[in-house]
Amino acid sequence: MYLLIPAAGSGKRMGADRNKLLLKVRSKTLIAWTLLAAEAASAISWIGIISQSHDWEDFKAILADLKLTKPVEFIPGGATRQESVYNGLQALPGNAEQVLIHDGARCLATPDLFNACAAAILHCPGLIAAIPVKDTIKVVGESGIIQSTPSREQLWAAQTPQGFDVKLLKECHADGVRQGWEVTDDAALFEKCGLEVRIVPGEETNLKVTTPQDLAIAEFILSNREQVTGD
């Protein structure tokens, strides 16, 4: 299974002086944790890192340290996540029928989750890992007044990996460019094109490291895992 890792952001909400994926938790960078999980997932056979050229030197040094056994390619990032994934799709080997896309910032996803998504995408055109939301979610207008409260039973928090039929996702991205759709995940493009996206049970610990608080939570989760596995 082919895996694309969007890693071309700047990490504005983290407020660091560099791409947040180069920050460390438990003495490894976020991108290193993500790559190690992909390496450990038996279903993944090829990894494309989508990143800005100014980060390549740092990423290459990290890769040299990790000594992964799987082939890794660098793909130029775009101005938005959507553009980055678009570039990634164009760079896939011609025989790629399905692809998993996993945010570099979700550095706590387990190899089991990658494998579960890789197995499921062989049987449906699109899927995402997701978990039921715990909070009550409000729809709020510009004035700061609540407009509605959607029923929680229907609300799921989207995660990655997200998996797709490559040909269909390429068509959805092309439609997105033509229509000027701006989306924050690939499932949204699939939905806008009227295609079905299935839910695969995600992981509560699979957070997207976005703010400095998330770094502290990631540190806690990883140290608990080390205690359990004795790593």
Ligand code: CTP
């Ligand atoms: N991403 C990307 N290309 C972009 C923007 C984001 O590949 N132009 C990637 C990020 O590197 C990250 C993932 O998409 O792995 C999810 O994005 P997010 O968590 O929003 O990361 P950033 O965009 O870096 O953070 P921020 O929005 O706070 O600037």
Ligand code: MG
């Ligand atoms: Mg962003």
